Amino acid sequence: MIAEVISVGTELLLGQTIDTDAAAVAQALSRQGISIYHRSTVGDNEDRLAADLRQALERADIVITIGGLGPTMDDLTKETLARVLDIPLVTDPAHVERLTEMGKRRGWDKFPEHFMKQADVPASGRGIPNNNGTALGAIFEKGGKYGVCLPGPPNELIPMLEETVEPFFAEKTSGEKAVIKSLVLRIIGMGESTVEERVKDLMADSNPTVAPYAKTGEVHLRVTARAATDEDAMALIAPREAAIRERLGDVVYGIDSETLEFAVVSLLQQASRTVACAESCSGGLISKRITDIPDSSRVFGLGIVSYSNESKEKFLSVDSRLLAEHGAVSHEVARAMAEGVRAAAGSDIGVSVTGIAGPGGGSEKKPVGTVYLGLAWDGGVISQHHQFLGRRQDVSQRAAQAALALVRRFLIAPDEPTFRQSP
Incomplete structure (x- = not known):
């Protein structure tokens, strides 16, 4: 019907x-x-x-x-x-x-x-x-x-x-009688058009169907099957899921309701490692998302929201000369924030976010949406530059998403070129 x-x-x-x-x-x-x-x-x-x-x-x-x-x-x-x-x-x-x-x-x-x-x-x-x-x-x-x-x-x-x-x-x-079952594959680190290109032949099938849709900072693929029983429907979905995972690799981080923060906490627990967060433009959102996951206290050491330069110096030991020379929104300060919060918490990993969420505060060289991420660990420290579009809340959410994605990537592939020491 x-x-x-x-x-x-x-x-x-x-x-x-x-x-x-x-x-x-x-x-x-x-x-x-x-x-x-x-x-x-x-x-x-x-x-x-x-x-x-x-x-x-x-x-x-x-x-x-x-x-x-x-x-x-x-x-x-x-x-x-x-x-x-x-x-x-x-x-x-x-x-x-x-x-x-x-x-x-x-x-x-x-x-x-x-x-x-x-x-x-x-x-x-x-x-x-x-x-x-x-x-x-x-x-x-x-x-x-x-x-x-x-x-x-x-x-x-x-x-x-x-x-x-x-x-x-x-x-x-x-x-x-028929049942309709769906499975959602969650993807981070690959754009919607690239995902669609890799699975477009699978999207031509009618049972199961495969449909992509974009979320904030990630892509979801929904696989839906119709069959006489739950078991028959899942039997149709299983080979599609396997084919998608084979084509996309480890950018698939979870299924259904498994959030990115859930994946990060699970990986930290498996590795017996801890993380601490220093946040500026994300306003504590990374820390909140992590601590929303049950049992995250085993892996979360400290969260600091440091908006002002003074708080960066006082709580994160960021050198005032770095702030004066490069500005709070910079590679150098992002790295110093990550190192500072890691040291303050005694954690294995420190992650930081500093940026301009808007609507004001931007400039020609650093427009609204400019964000720098930092990641520090025992073997080094790196930083990344991102340029996000949208309103203030959008920039904050995308910055938090990118920071969690960076931590996840480090945990699953620490030897990638991305994690070579920043200059």
Whole structure:
């Protein structure tokens, strides 16, 4: 079966609310082997919603709407779907009683206009109980098509999905049951275009599919397979994963939810080594990402955020002459910061970041986005120059990502030319 998801609400189009519900719906449908080819968002306008519903019903077996079930005049999703499918709405007396009791507990003498429409359900179909809110959901059925109305609040939507919608469609798809499984390969140190070039022939296959997409400072490859069972789907994915790893090598650092900081902490633990961080423009982000990983205390020695030149001198023993001659944002100071924090912590590795995150502070020679990384260890010290684009937060995040990638690279390939002593 094929499904389509329509999120309803002008606040979504204005960016005032982030739509997390659609992801929950997509995951629930995927668990039942139901494919989604289209997803859309429409404002609180009955005519535009009706047009979207008609189009969706032409190309999908199941249309799921999210939002627009409340008691106000612009909550028209259920009524609009009923009109499009030409299915009358009827009132659920049990839910009317529930709403009445709720109103009495709130001390209402008179119910707000349109309040009781939340008890409406399709004459051809069924209501979806809502134990955490006031509006019933609904499942419409007509001519082999299904329309499902769910509320917007996640604390209402998710239980309704799990307790009613998933079991309903599990029964409907039992004769054609299939599962959809995915594996995400996480890649650092190789650009999206290069990754795509190396696996483009694999991307031509339909089962499993291979799709790249870029994240901040890294690339992900999602391998997705459809089969009768979880085991069969993973059996399709396994050879694709092996082929990708063979072509890309050790730039693949993890799978699924394994973050770069998780990979770094794991490598440090395996090597029985420790790291310390000196940060300027990243503002402690590297240290936070590392210490977010459980048991990282075994490998993390110290984190220092040193924005001012005085703090670099006092806490990291950076020579004032280096700062005066080269500036705080320089190869020389990045190396001195890495050596200083390593010595202060007594750690095996010191990593540093110094740069200009913006929006001000840049110059012709050192524009906003200029970042220097330093890495110090028992055998030497190196530095790298990076030029990042984006807003202040983007530069900070990319700097932290690059620093973690540098530590990882040193741990897996310390003899590479990258780690020869900087001049």
